[in-house]
Amino acid sequence: MARSTFPRDRFDDLSVESGRVGAHRAENPRLRGWIVFLWAAIATLVLIIVGIFGSLVVSGRISFGTEPAPAPTASAEPTTPAAIDTSYSVVVLNGTGQEGLAAAVRDQIIGAGWAADTVETGDSDTTDFATTTIYYLRESDQAAAAGLAAALGGAQTAQSTFLQPTDDPSTPDDESDVKRLVVVVGLDRSAAQASPSPTS
The missing domain is CATH 1.20.5 (Single alpha-helices involved in coiled-coils or other helix-helix interfaces)
Structure with a gap:
């Protein structure tokens, strides 16, 4: 078989490793x-x-x-259980302009079990106190304050040094300490007392 006598050109010098022959370009x-x-x-x-x-x-x-969203569940908040504790002395102050309101609340407290000589009455510096509130001094007094609030048919409670004994802070909190609850009667109680009783 005769050999090709075509003259060499630039395509005869392509590298064999490229895998391409002719005019194709490798990537x-x-x-x-x-x-x-x-x-x-x-x-x-x-x-x-x-x-x-x-x-x-x-x-x-x-x-x-x-799908409907699940109904929110109410989380139970820790509450202090109410406890009637007649070992506390009680001061009742009339925070309204209605006469005899402190005395009426005092009678209600005595009816709940307190001794008459442990419940005192007086007038507050204000005559427009909005909501009947029971003030207590220590965290350990909160249950007794809640019990007195329940005995009065409902009242707010708040921790405060209002009209509390000013003992030395270094004195230990034991049974010898004076235990006192202070009730400030508000206009809500005045409105309730002023409402006429239904007649049969």
Whole structure:
């Protein structure tokens, strides 16, 4: 078989390693690697986002409005139980302009079990005190204040040094300490006393 006698040209000098013959151009392997890496990163990110979204839907943190939201449950707040403790002395102050209101509350307290000589009455500096309030000194007095409020048919309670004995703070809090509750009668009690009783 006769050999080709065509003259050599620039296509006869192409490298065999390129895998291409003729006028085809080989792709840049480095550029192709970056494209593959970019697509892999995008696919990974999409899968992560879909996974997070799916887990939120399954756990119920994301809803599409097809199911009603569960009704909120009321959380139980810790409350101090009320306790009638007649070992406390009581000071009743009339915080309204209505005469005899402190005496009427005093009679109600005595009727609840307090000794008459442990319940004192007086007038407050104000005549427009809004809500009947029972003041107590220590945290340990809160239950007794709540018990007195219940005995009066409802009243607010608040911790305060108002009209409390000014003992030395270094004195230990024991049974020898004076225990006192202060009731300031408010306009709410005045309105209740002023309301006429229903007649049969």
